[in-house]
Each structure stands twice: as structure tokens, then as C-alpha cells.
Amino acid sequence: MRFQIKHEIEGRLRVHMMQNRMTFAEADTLQYYLEGLPGVAHAKVYEKTCDAVVTYTAERADIITALKQFCYDRVELPTAISGHSSREMNAEYQSRLVGQTLIHFGKKLFLPYPVRAAITAVKSVKYLYQGAHCLLQRKIEVSVLDAVAIGVSVFRGEMNTAASVMYLLGIGETLEEWTHKKSVDDLARSMSLNVSKVWLLQDGQEILVSAKEVALGDSVVVRMGNVIPFDGVIRQGEAMVNQASMTGESLPVRKEVGTYVYAGTVVEEGEIVLQVREMSGSTRFEKIVTMIEDSEKLKSTVESRAEHLADRLVPYTLLGTGLIYALTRNVTKALAVLMVDFSCALKLSMPISVLSAIREAGSYHITVKGGKYLEAVAEANTIVFDKTGTLTKAKPAVRRVYTFCDKEEDELLCLAACLEEHFPHSMAKAVVSAAAEKGLEHEETHSKVEYIVAHGIASSVEGQKVVIGSYHFVFEDEACTIDPAEQEKFDALPKEYSHLYLAIDGRLAAVICIEDPLRAEAAEVISNLRALGLKRIVMMTGDNEHTAAAIAKKVGIEEYFSEVLPEDKAEFVRKETEKGNKVIMIGDGINDSPALSAANVGIAISDGAEIAREIADITIAADDLHELVKLKRLSNLLMKRIHRNYRAIVGINAGLIAFGVAGVFMPATSALLHNISTLVISLQDMRNLLDDAE
The missing domain is CATH 3.40.50.1000 (HAD superfamily/HAD-like)
Known part of the structure; x- marks a missing residue:
């Protein structure tokens, strides 16, 4: 594709794609392509200007060649990205924030006061209704406080104050909604299913195929420890299925022939043959989004505490307003308390802090x-x-295979790989990889494979029982023996490696030495x-x-x-x-x-x-334990930010109330400063914690 280099320093390129406009889908496709290139550390695409910034460690010529070869039609974008990109959502909320600001200040510049007052009065109906509805439910919460503040301002004819309060409330709501929605979407997308290969059952034979090759009505085998790749109905077998990722249930559910199972749930025990009924991953994505939004487990204790505290403070704010009026008989001083409340800032800033931290964690994988x-x-x-x-x-490797029978080393490694490839464990992957590197091909000659958690695998090959696993499983549980002539060789096995024992018909056949660096x-x-x-x-x-x-x-x-x-x-x-x-x-x-x-x-x-x-x-x-340190630092900094927010909110709002009661600030000024401080704290909460710390 044609492009122009707009700016360049060592290891970084900014290019302009030669096209009139770039759609959101095209921007996602280009970013996906760039991030997948070898040697590209980071890529960002700006659809409004048709630009892309690439930070790379590879050779410059390789990046240029890759950009020249790029074509939108040749890149297949995964459904999890193409169907649920946050790019369009971000543009929508940015436009909404700009629109709210332009309309608010534009009215002051271009509309006469009577027209502005009429618009403010109409807009206030929404907040008054929400406050009245809350009271009818016998609750005194933040919506009641907002309604009283706006209602009193309108009643006293202070339309500019009412308009400013509603504008800042609207900005706060938009920011909270945007941060929440983006965090939930990012979280749900990261939890979305990404299964590359499955065991397809055809004519009684199991064949390992790409998930893309599976069609509606096909039968797929799912064993213990594996994720269920598609929605469907169980045709054979039974299993205990963990549905926590879908329903939030903590205990596995028994599933048998004829029952429906969902993509993304996991077989904890047993084995099933599934007839595929649903191919699209979007249904799972939507279910996850709903589960996350509805689940109380999304909220931290401090979030819930802040929400409850915010609502509990409302009656005291109203009581304080009445008390100041009773003591001073001054409406202006009483309004100083009403216009400044702790609950708004508490209820807004805490969820934004937590959701922003979740989003930031996502940026570190x-x-x-x-x-x-x-x-x-x-x-x-x-x-x-x-x-x-x-x-x-995470990728142990086979270093050597010691034989203890008359079979060849490669033959025994091939047999081990034939059994191990059915189960997702790092040791099993090492055996399968070792066989593949040697070019050892095998046929599925074994019978049903039984997996015993943390012990090993048992099956039958050509009428002979074959077991592979730990020393405890092979020699104690299965009572396998060693040829006396081979005992000395067995005792001399190198201890620096982990050992995987393979036995045939009760006799040790091989020991596979695996190094886990x-x-x-x-x-x-x-x-x-x-x-x-x-x-x-x-x-x-x-x-x-x-x-x-x-x-x-x-x-x-x-x-x-x-x-x-x-x-x-x-x-x-x-x-x-x-x-x-x-x-x-x-x-x-x-x-x-x-x-x-x-x-x-x-x-x-x-x-x-x-x-x-x-x-x-x-x-x-990420394949790096340093991410664990980042997670701990991020969590510690989040708690510090939340506690700092508590102190800031209490200090700022208490000061505003004191100045208002003393007559230093008018109610309109107190309301404006209160809402600005809330907005500033919320915007600060959206900043990356680790970047700020550094």
C-alpha cells in the first residue's frame, strides 16, 4: 500500500497512509497487522488523520517492506477484535464530551438570557423527576440531593447556577459511563474465547483440526481440563462443567447426554462429545459483558463502601442545610451546604479509579x-x-529418553506423544514438541485415554495397558515393575531433570527426562x-x-x-x-x-x-514474571489513590462549606468549585498509576 513517512527517529516511524479517509474497521485492521509484525514493539493508528506510529526493534527496511505489502483485503481480523473494537466507542464519547461543552458555553455566547433560562428549566425536569422517584421509593440518595440543589436554584431564579450544576453532572456521568464501558469491553474481550485447534470426531476417528474448519452439526471431543470451544448439545459422555466464566457459579454443574453446554465453559471432570449448534463467538462476548456488568464481584470493597457512604451522607447534607438556615435565617448560607456535598465526588471517583486500574492492567496483558x-x-x-x-x-523441553525395554527410543517417544497430546499441561506439551521436532508421526491406535489429575495417563494400545506419569502413579498406584537387569541404569538416572515414566503391561518401558529451565x-x-x-x-x-x-x-x-x-x-x-x-x-x-x-x-x-x-x-x-511485580505495584498504588481521594474530597468540600457559610463564596461559586474539584479528581483517577509513580 502507498504511504508517506511524515516523521522518523531511530526505532520509530510516523507514516501517513495515502487514502482519503480511514474507517474504524480499516484502522483496527492496520493496527492488528502492524502489532503482529516481528520486531514491532508498539503500534498506534489514528483513523482521523490516516496516520500510523510504529515503534520497532527490527530492521527499518523490514518495516518499510511490510508496510508496502500491506493490503486491507489480505488481513483476516479476528472476530474478537473486529466485532468489539473500542475505537468507535472512544470516538463517540469524545464527540459527546466536546458537544456537551460547546453547547453549554455556546448558549451563553449566542442565546439571550430568557431563552437560556427556559432551556435550563426544561432540562431540570429530568433531575427533579429522578429525585422525586427516589423519594417515592422511600430512599434519600444522591439523586435527591441533585434534585434539591437544581430545584432551589431554579426556584430562586439562579438559572446560570442550575445550568452549571447540570452541565458538570452531565460531564461526570459521561466520563463515568465511558470509563466503565471501555473497561468492561476490554475485560470481556480479553476473556473472549480463542481456541485454535479442536478434536473433530469423524467416522469414529479423532482428528486434530483448526477450529475454523468445524461446521454446524459436527461432533467435537472435549476432555477433562479443556475449554468447550462451541455452544452445543452433548451427544456422548457426561462431565462436570465449570461455568464460572459464564454464570459466576462457583461449583461445577453436571452435564449429560442431551444437555446444552456453552462455549468458554470448562470440563473439570469427565469427557464429552459435543454436537456444534453455535459458531459465533459474539454470543459469548455479549454474555460475558452482561455477566460482568451485573456481577457484584466486579466491585471492590472500597467501591461498595464509597457508594454506600455517598448515599448515607445525603440525609446529613440535607440536615446541615436545614440547620444552617434555622440558625442564620440566611438562604444563601444554607444553600452553601446544599450546593456542596461529599457524596457526588465519592460515588464518581471511586469506580473510575478501580475501572481505570483494571484498564491499565490490561495494557500490560x-x-x-x-x-x-x-x-x-x-x-x-x-x-x-x-x-x-x-x-x-512455561515450555519445558525433553533432554533425553532412557529405554528399559526392547523398543527403540523414537518409538517410545512417539507412543508417549500420542497419549500426551490430548491433555493441556506443560510437561505434555514438551513430549509432543520433542516428537514433532524429530518428525515422528503417529496414528491414533490407542483406546480411550483416561487422565488422572496430577498423576498421569492410562490407556490401551494393541491390547496392552499403557501408563505414563509420575513415579507415584506408575510404581505405587499402578504397581509397575522394573526389569532387575535395568535397576542399576534406573538408579543412575540424572537427578537434575524431572522424570516422566512410561510403562507397558506393568513393566517400565522408558523414562523421559525433561528439563524445566x-x-x-x-x-x-x-x-x-x-x-x-x-x-x-x-x-x-x-x-x-x-x-x-x-x-x-x-x-x-x-x-x-x-x-x-x-x-x-x-x-x-x-x-x-x-x-x-x-x-x-x-x-x-x-x-x-x-x-x-x-x-x-x-x-x-x-x-x-x-x-x-x-x-x-x-x-x-505475558511470558514474564515482572508483570506480577507490576500487578502488585498497581494494586498498592490504587489503594493509595483511593485513600488520597477520600482525604481530598473531605478536605476540599469541607473547606467549600465553611467558606460558603462564612459568606466568602456565593452558592453558585461553591457549586462551581465543588463540581470542578470533582471533575479534576475524576480526570486524575483516569491517569495511569504506574506512569504517575514513575
């Missing part, structure tokens, strides 16, 4: 499912790490978390004592537990919360889901199992 989780992160004193995929890299940033992150207030840092892993001790020492964790089962992790977290500790649990696998649910805040690493991501309260998509 951190999905927070509710404000109360940021508050819990700030208050937490204990953090529990699962080792695999969190403190260690420690994240380079892990030790630094642990140190930073301690500095940010987390007093107790614990590591829990299913690995043996030797491996666990080595990892804990390297990252600087003093308290660790080895060879633990999922129920052990969950029980530890439950006991700590019962003691009054605020606990953060971090994991990425199926076996972490019980502990994630039990913690005050469950954080999932998004490359892990779908069930962990769905159950978790916060998901970190």
Missing part, C-alpha cells in the same frame, strides 16, 4: 476479573507459587515482591525433594513443599485464609485449579491449562 481482586492483591501478605510453568519457564527473572521478582509487602513466599510442587530444594534455593524462597497433590495445595491455601491471611495463589496447570479457587486471589499464567485460566481471578498473558 493482565486480565483482572473484578476490582475486589486488585484490592485483595494490595492487602495480601502470603503468596504461593506452583513451580512448573510459573517459577520455571528456571526463569531468568524469577529471583529478582521474588526479591521485589518481598519489598512490596509480601511477607511470606511459598513454593509448592509435585516434584521430588531434590529438585524442589534446588529451585527454591536458586530463587531465594525459604519455605517450600515437595511431592504435593492438588488437594494438598488447596488445603494449605484454605488453612492460611482461615487464619486470616490474604493469600495469592499462582499456577498454570489443571492440578492448580482447586488452589486457585481456594485463594483470595487466584492468578493463572495464560499459557497453561484452560481450566486454570477460567477459574483464576487474574490472568497474566
Whole structure:
């Protein structure tokens, strides 16, 4: 595509696309294309000017070539982006704010006072009606205070005061609505389904295909720990399905043949064959938006406290107005109290603070499912790490395969991959990747695959029982044995690796040695978390004592537990919360889901199992533990901002009331200064916390 370079410095380009106008859809497409280019750190597209800014680390020539090759028709935009972009919404609210301001000040410049007064009187009806409606419900809330303030101003003929109050209330409502809607949309979009491949059942055979190839009426196999990719009806099997991401239910629901299941829910136990009834992801998106907006879990304690406090303060404001009038018999001084209230600022600024923090977290690839989780992160004193995929890299690799039978190494690795590819765990992915790198192809010759959480996999191949998993599962649960002639070789297995044991017909066939490299940033992150207030840092892993001790020492964790089962992790977290500790649990696998649910805040690493991501309260998509430090800093700064807001609101409004009662400010001036201070605090609350801190 033709473009012109408007400005350039090293690592940054601003280009103008040679087109007369750019639609919102075209802007989204261009931004999606640019952000997907190798070496592009950041891209921003401005549809109004048809410009794009690209920050890059790649070669300049590569970026120029990519821009030349760009064509809107060749880029396929994901539904989650094309159907639910916030670009159009942002433009709409910006225009609305500009329009409100131009109309308010334009009336003062171009309309005579009688016309302005008539317009103000008509507009005041809406606020008076809302106040009266609230009173009829036997409630005295903020709408009553607004109605009284505007009504008294209109009654006294102070139309400019009434107009200013309504203008600032309107601006505040627009800003709150915009921030809330954008935050909810961003959150819902990040929670939207993104399944790339599924197991399609055709003629009794399971085939791994792209989700795009599935058509209405097709049958799809979904096993334990996997997300259900489409809406549909169960045709075979039964399962316990976790629907928390859809309905907010904390307990899994039993689903059997003939029942309907929804895309995005997760199979916790069992296995089903699903007949696809709905392909579009938009239905799930809309359901998530509705769930988030209706769910009380979105609100933090401080938000709810601010809302309740705001409404509780209204009667006292009205009482103060009456008391001042009774003492002074001065309407102007009484109005000074009425025009300045604490509730408006409290009710507006707190939700904006929390939703802005959720939005900011999203910019760091951190999905927070509710404000109360940021508050819990700030208050937490204990953090529990699962080792695999969190403190260690999310992509362990097979280093060697030791054989203990007459079969070839590649044959055994191929068999292991054939079983492991059905289950989403980092160790399983390592085996599948190792087989793929060697070009080992396999046929689905095994029977039904059974997955035992945190232990291993059992199946049958050509009439022989095959198991693969941990030492405990293979040798203790399944009572498999080792050929005596191979015992010495078995004892000499390198201890620096994690071991995956494969047995056929009760005899050990192979040991797959898997290296799970420690994240380079892990030790630094642990140190930073301690500095940010987390007093107790614990590591829990299913690995043996030797491996666990080595990892804990390297990252600087003093308290660790080895060879633990999922129920052990969950029980530890439950006991700590019962003691009054605020606990953060971090994991990425199926076996972490019980502990994630039990913690005050469950954080999932998004490359892990779908069930962990769905159950978790916060998901970190970036492959860097430094994002965890950012999350903790962001949460701490949010609480500081909220407490600072409380002090500012009380101080400013108390001062305005005092000056008004003393006669220093007229009611109109007090109202204007009150609303301006509320607006300034709200605008400050929309600023990025981490940017301000830096």
C-alpha cells in the first residue's frame, strides 16, 4: 500500500497512509497487522488523520517492506477484535464530551438570557423527576440531593447556577459511563474465547483440526481440563462443567447426554462429545459483558463502601442545610451546604479509579476479573507459587529418553506423544514438541485415554495397558515393575531433570527426562515482591525433594513443599485464609485449579491449562514474571489513590462549606468549585498509576 513517512527517529516511524479517509474497521485492521509484525514493539493508528506510529526493534527496511505489502483485503481480523473494537466507542464519547461543552458555553455566547433560562428549566425536569422517584421509593440518595440543589436554584431564579450544576453532572456521568464501558469491553474481550485447534470426531476417528474448519452439526471431543470451544448439545459422555466464566457459579454443574453446554465453559471432570449448534463467538462476548456488568464481584470493597457512604451522607447534607438556615435565617448560607456535598465526588471517583486500574492492567496483558481482586492483591501478605510453568519457564523441553525395554527410543517417544497430546499441561506439551521436532508421526491406535489429575495417563494400545506419569502413579498406584537387569541404569538416572515414566503391561518401558529451565527473572521478582509487602513466599510442587530444594534455593524462597497433590495445595491455601491471611495463589496447570479457587486471589499464567485460566481471578498473558511485580505495584498504588481521594474530597468540600457559610463564596461559586474539584479528581483517577509513580 502507498504511504508517506511524515516523521522518523531511530526505532520509530510516523507514516501517513495515502487514502482519503480511514474507517474504524480499516484502522483496527492496520493496527492488528502492524502489532503482529516481528520486531514491532508498539503500534498506534489514528483513523482521523490516516496516520500510523510504529515503534520497532527490527530492521527499518523490514518495516518499510511490510508496510508496502500491506493490503486491507489480505488481513483476516479476528472476530474478537473486529466485532468489539473500542475505537468507535472512544470516538463517540469524545464527540459527546466536546458537544456537551460547546453547547453549554455556546448558549451563553449566542442565546439571550430568557431563552437560556427556559432551556435550563426544561432540562431540570429530568433531575427533579429522578429525585422525586427516589423519594417515592422511600430512599434519600444522591439523586435527591441533585434534585434539591437544581430545584432551589431554579426556584430562586439562579438559572446560570442550575445550568452549571447540570452541565458538570452531565460531564461526570459521561466520563463515568465511558470509563466503565471501555473497561468492561476490554475485560470481556480479553476473556473472549480463542481456541485454535479442536478434536473433530469423524467416522469414529479423532482428528486434530483448526477450529475454523468445524461446521454446524459436527461432533467435537472435549476432555477433562479443556475449554468447550462451541455452544452445543452433548451427544456422548457426561462431565462436570465449570461455568464460572459464564454464570459466576462457583461449583461445577453436571452435564449429560442431551444437555446444552456453552462455549468458554470448562470440563473439570469427565469427557464429552459435543454436537456444534453455535459458531459465533459474539454470543459469548455479549454474555460475558452482561455477566460482568451485573456481577457484584466486579466491585471492590472500597467501591461498595464509597457508594454506600455517598448515599448515607445525603440525609446529613440535607440536615446541615436545614440547620444552617434555622440558625442564620440566611438562604444563601444554607444553600452553601446544599450546593456542596461529599457524596457526588465519592460515588464518581471511586469506580473510575478501580475501572481505570483494571484498564491499565490490561495494557500490560493482565486480565483482572473484578476490582475486589486488585484490592485483595494490595492487602495480601502470603503468596504461593506452583513451580512448573510459573517459577520455571512455561515450555519445558525433553533432554533425553532412557529405554528399559526392547523398543527403540523414537518409538517410545512417539507412543508417549500420542497419549500426551490430548491433555493441556506443560510437561505434555514438551513430549509432543520433542516428537514433532524429530518428525515422528503417529496414528491414533490407542483406546480411550483416561487422565488422572496430577498423576498421569492410562490407556490401551494393541491390547496392552499403557501408563505414563509420575513415579507415584506408575510404581505405587499402578504397581509397575522394573526389569532387575535395568535397576542399576534406573538408579543412575540424572537427578537434575524431572522424570516422566512410561510403562507397558506393568513393566517400565522408558523414562523421559525433561528439563524445566528456571526463569531468568524469577529471583529478582521474588526479591521485589518481598519489598512490596509480601511477607511470606511459598513454593509448592509435585516434584521430588531434590529438585524442589534446588529451585527454591536458586530463587531465594525459604519455605517450600515437595511431592504435593492438588488437594494438598488447596488445603494449605484454605488453612492460611482461615487464619486470616490474604493469600495469592499462582499456577498454570489443571492440578492448580482447586488452589486457585481456594485463594483470595487466584492468578493463572495464560499459557497453561484452560481450566486454570477460567477459574483464576487474574490472568497474566505475558511470558514474564515482572508483570506480577507490576500487578502488585498497581494494586498498592490504587489503594493509595483511593485513600488520597477520600482525604481530598473531605478536605476540599469541607473547606467549600465553611467558606460558603462564612459568606466568602456565593452558592453558585461553591457549586462551581465543588463540581470542578470533582471533575479534576475524576480526570486524575483516569491517569495511569504506574506512569504517575514513575
